Amino acid sequence: TVKMRSRSLLLGASLALVCTLTSPFTLFPVAPRVIRSPIKLSDRNEVATHFFSSNRLTTPARPLGRNFNSNLQAFDSNSNNDDAPQIGLESHRYVNLALLSLLALLSDLVCFATSSTPGIFAETYPGHTSASLIDIFLFTNVASCFIVTDTVKRLGLANSIKLSSLLMFIGCLFRACGPLTSSITPYPLLLAGTILVGLSQPFFQCTPPLLSATWFGSNERAMSTAVALNFNQIGIAGAFLIGGSVCGDSESMMQYFEGIAAVAGLLSLATAFGFRDRPKLAPSSSELRKIQSNEEEPPFFNSVQTFLKNKSFYPPLIAFVTSITLTNIVGAFIDEVMVRGGIEDQMSINLAGAGFELAILLGGIFIGGYVDKTKAFKRSTLVCLGVSFFLLFPLGLTEHAIGKEPALVLVSLFGLGFVAGPIQPVNAELAVEVTFPSDETAVESSQQIFGNFISALIIPLAEMASKSDITLFPTMSYESDVRGDVILLAAIAAGAFASFSKFDGTLERSLLDCGDDGTEGSDVCNAAALER
16 A cells, blocks of 8 residues: 555646637626726836846746737726726636636546555456556656646647546546446556546646736735645545545446546536636736736746756745655555554544645645735745654654554644645745746646656655664663654755755745735835845
8 A cells, every 4th residue: 555655646747738628608707806006007117127127037928819919908998097007806716716626636536546445446457456557647647747838828728727627527438438338447448548637637736826827916826826736635535535435346436437527527517618718907917017028938948947047946946845755755654654653443544644635735725825915935934844844753753651642643644734735835936936927837847847756756765764763762761763764754854944044036026016905115015025
């Protein structure tokens, strides 16, 4: 089980296919909430002119395509004068966020659908394992990471999401077509369906920063990115809980696949009619500036080269990679962690794992909301890394005089999820800040590629280290021992803390957004305070 989960919890990625699915309809059309900027346009233009002409920021803004003229007309028609431009927030942004989050949830539910019942899968498909199927899903995902940015740029966000949701539905149908062929879905069809879902998933995992920038205000972006980026954790938790409960034999496993396909169909239909490409008004001054610049995004590999030349890109990248590594490895070894802590019942272990995934989502919402209000990216990340360092030890520590402590293990596990998980979305947004006006999807794709690759390298090392116990305070009354993998993870967290403490980048995007919500004159809008 550990080997299977260590492979399966590795990678979350990025992809796109070339095709278009559009719909003229939308759900819940609501007039945008208009916000008049208290900062004069001339002042912002002065900042933006210097900013876009800076030699160290060479990545151009994204193109607008067919909606460019209509968007500019909307901006012009809702502005009373040039010195007070209007930006607006539409309630439909929550519909888009909900759809993208649910798509991410369902894609990981499909990926790990049989992870909790490997024996039944092996009986149903002799010669094949659930772990190998998950590996194929994830490696397909990783290979697709390198084209998602360019495909989204060509098709647009809405068309890409609609197409990928349809592709996921078709993949789920392939996996559930047993009743049409025989009582059991043939393995080649199961494999083909899994690959299709793997190809579609990256759209849901690498586009949250783009969705946040396009639809959400400057004081909402970190939280919306956290929700969309971490909602797949609920799918992982659901796979272990639901799959373990309903899959008692081959027939019930096929019914499980059919239920997933039905949900995928409904979600694809809702996405086709409900997901919109962009609002009528820009949600922030920085997004308005990108729209007005109307410059073409570079290819993905060119963007990556630009990021790697920017020294401010590395601290958020290191923090992002650390977060993925901590959560993946703890999730991979959750069984051993719980047994060592005195929790041996499998359902209790599954519930603890689900609680860990839920804590990641809740932590992202809470900490992301705090970062939105304060722009304290550096302080929040350092606190999360520091707390993670200390919460890791109870997961692998045994005090000989006391013995096993299930309550302490559970508190540490949930606390670790709450502080380690949010590091990803917070630093996804921070990377966008320091590379602005870069392509948000390119930023997230880069972080995912580095994070998943390094995490994949560290997991085998952690598995070997977990077999060793290090004795602390020998021959003393509080003699204890700690697992080697915990020491490894603690060292990674400490290294990331030390590296991130030197971060001094400027929040380029927030400089343009100062005053959107009446924050002019505050510490958030102080250029010196933005260099945290």
